[in-house]
Amino acid sequence: MLVLFLILAPLLQVLLINRSPWGGPDLVVLAVVWLALSRGPVWGCVAGLAADVTPPADGTVGRTALVLAVTGLLAGHWREGAALPEGRTRDRNPLLAGAAGAAAGTLLQAGAAVALGDEPWRAALVALPWTLAWTVALGALVSPVLLRRRHSVEAEPRVAMRRV
Numbered sequence: 001m002l003v004l005f006l007i008l009a010p011l012l013q014v015l016l017i018n019r020s021p022w023g024g025p026d027l028v029v030l031a032v033v034w035l036a037l038s039r040g041p042v043w044g045c046v047a048g049l050a051a052d053v054t055p056p057a058d059g060t061v062g063r064t065a066l067v068l069a070v071t072g073l074l075a076g077h078w079r080e081g082a083a084l085p086e087g088r089t090r091d092r093n094p095l096l097a098g099a100a101g102a103a104a105g106t107l108l109q110a111g112a113a114v115a116l117g118d119e120p121w122r123a124a125l126v127a128l129p130w131t132l133a134w135t136v137a138l139g140a141l142v143s144p145v146l147l148r149r150r151h152s153v154e155a156e157p158r159v160a161m162r163r164v
Contacts, residue, residue: 002038002146006031006047023130025138029105032068033139036076037097038146044072060116067108075101079147098143102135 009031017024028051036044048068078097110128113119 002031002035003047006035006051010051023127023134025102025134026106026109026131028064028068029071029109029135030102030139030142032072033075033098033101033105034142034146036072036074036101037079037094037143039076040079041073041076044074044076045069046072048072060118063112063116063118064109067112068105071101071105071108074104094144094147095140097147099136099140101143102139103132106132106135 006028009027013027017027032044032047032051035047046069048071049065051068052062052065075097078100079094106128110119110124110131114121114124
């Protein structure tokens, strides 16, 4: 489901969100963060690299891939939390993990666009507060649901199929 959203996120971003007068969340950043939170840092990093390949691509080649890969890696590591003595891990607060990943991704996107000359800093600064607010709010709201679902799937006992 999340992989499908990762594929559709750039299209939805361009067709719906970017055309709305009141702004909206960065769906691609959210897709990468949610995949990283539900599957781990490697999935998040790969999702970030794959999201740059999907059209529409704009700006300096590789900028989005780098930013999204770093975002996915950070969000995935944040999800894993601290190690417990038995070798298990304790997940951190999913609300904070989703919000922090969404904020990091949005800020890194804006910073990289300005640093590489793809966007003037004034234009980035005008759009940044609204995009940041939408993305962090949606990231914080949906992340606990995704992580709760992941824990319930992991807790289900797996039954081996036997041939008769």
